[in-house]
């Protein structure tokens with residue numbers, strides 16, 4: 348079973364994946380696999396340009412978790428979409444010393460449900476689990492993800508609404 352863990356930067360993907368690895372699961376961090384697929388740099392947005400289609404085509408499936416903000420593009424058996432309330436997300440990204448424009452881009456993407464929408468376009472609804480990490484620690488999140496993958500809690504998404512954040516900030 349391959350489970351993707353996706354979400355806007357700062358939603359806690361790598362922290363939660365590290366907790367799952369500590370619990371003995373196989374975990375692949377996408378950032379460690381994209382090296383050969385980098386085709387350039389978008390200097391304006393301060394991001395690498397990656398040949399995602401070729402990366403997807405050549406990715407060897409794993410029995411475990413794949414963590415990264417385009418994990419949902421892989422043929423995963425399950426996908427967990429991590430969420431975080433935009434004001435807390437901004438605080439997390441500020442701590443990480445992200446530039447103002449990048450914080451804004453990411454908080455807006457989170458408020459617009461971008462990762463969830465992309466996930467819904469690619470996957471069966473019964474395979475998608477949305478998890479709000481706001482105010483939650485990695486152990487709680489890992490417990491929920493393990494329970495979902497074991498089939499103990501059902502697929503669940505579409506109940507998170509950050510639109511008031513957009514109304515207040517745009």
Ligand SMILES: Nc1ncnc2c1ncn2[C@@H]1O[C@H](COP(=O)(O)OP(=O)(O)O)[C@@H](O)[C@H]1O
Nearest residue numbers: 355356357358359360361362363439480483484
């Ligand atoms: N549930 C959480 N509660 C508080 N801070 C968190 C939480 N998850 C992540 N963080 C903090 O937010 C930052 C980004 O976390 P990280 O796991 O690297 O996110 P991602 O991999 O999704 O970009 C880190 O500084 C981390 O300590």
